[in-house]
Amino acid sequence: MVKEKSVIDGKSLIDLRKKISEKFLVCIVERGEEVFIPYGQSVLSAGDKIYVIVTQSGAHNLLKSLGLLQKECKDVIIVGASKTAHYLSDMLVKGRSSVKVIDKAADKCDAFIDGTDNKVTVVHGDAMSQELLIEEGIEQTDALVALTGQDEENILMSIYSVSKKVPKVIAKVNRNELTDIAENLGLDCIISPKNIVSDIIVRYARALSDTIGSKVKTLYSLADGAVEALEFDVTADFDYTGVMLKYLELKKDVLIAGIIRAGKAILPGGDDCIQAGDGVIVIAKGEKIYSLSDIIK
Structure with missing residues (x-):
């Protein structure tokens, strides 16, 4: 922002x-x-x-x-002892962060303790209680991640965290209508599992198309579905290998945003070209792209 x-x-x-x-x-x-x-x-x-x-x-x-560098998250509170919380806490601990997981269900807390690193602190309590959050260090933490199964609770505790000046607040919200409300209330980091699953389904549907010269490797919807980011694997029969990007006539609202070559990421300029075996990142607005050739006029 x-x-x-x-x-x-x-x-x-x-x-x-x-x-x-x-x-x-x-x-x-x-x-x-x-x-x-x-x-x-x-x-x-x-x-x-x-x-x-x-x-x-x-x-x-x-x-x-750019003046956008934030403090590294060393102390993190996760609300909701879900599978996502389990994977996230493992990654954070490996990155040497201190992690505290809060859940109001005793059985979920017990299962989380049995299945995770003993470096994670698990708290049985209701994070909708402001007193509990203060007691567990909301005013000192670097980040709060709200991952309960209730969108409304995730939004409310995230707004409270923002009011307590938590540097990074992330909320899981499934319902699209609530996502808009959350953004209007000042939450700028919202995760939607429904949209992530939708991206995966669309990716596989595109990959089923018998395209020449490339195939969809990954696909993500961005900006509430208005824009797509796609990665293509370039095959030897792509018609524009070896052609400098400045000579390619791309369709309107299409951008070649990156090239992956031999495991190395390249931010392309006009003198770069696409080669067989590359991965190519394309950003497209409005246009449905099924193959890399679709970006050319």
Whole structure:
């Protein structure tokens, strides 16, 4: 989210690229009800939600340059002793974070304790209680992740966490109508399992198409389904291998956002080209892409 009077507020993408040495790509901008794929002259404004592509090694320096670097999450509270919480807590512990899981069901707490690392603290209690959250350190924690089975509870405890200045708040919300409400109430990090499952189904449906030159490897819906991000595996019979990207006539609202070659991520420029064996990341708005050839006029 672009903050008012931040270093990127009111700046064009061309100006940002001149000032920032780290290579990056702003591939989507959400501005109110409008969603668009920006170009070099596009100017970012306060309130914009932007989607940025950068290499893993360059992410820290880019976020620092953009003034978006947040404190590393070392203390995390997870509400809801679900399977997702189990996997997330394992990853956080491996990353040397301190994790506390809260659930109001005693049997779920017991099952979580039996199936997870003993470095995770499990608390039997109702996280809808503000007193409990304060007692368990909500005012000192770096992040809260609300993963209960109730959307309304996840939203309410997340809003309370934001009011307590928790740096990072993530809420699981299944119902689309509640997602819009949560965003209007100031929650900017919402996870929808329904949308994730939908992405997987669509990915397999696209992969069933007998395409020439490429095949869909991964697919994700972004910006409430207005934009798709797809990864294609490029085969030897793709017609445009070896052609510089600046010579490709792409359809409107389509962007080649990345190339994966021999395990290395490339943020492509006009002089780069696609080769057989590459993975190619495509961002597309409106257009349903079934093969890599579909992005060419």
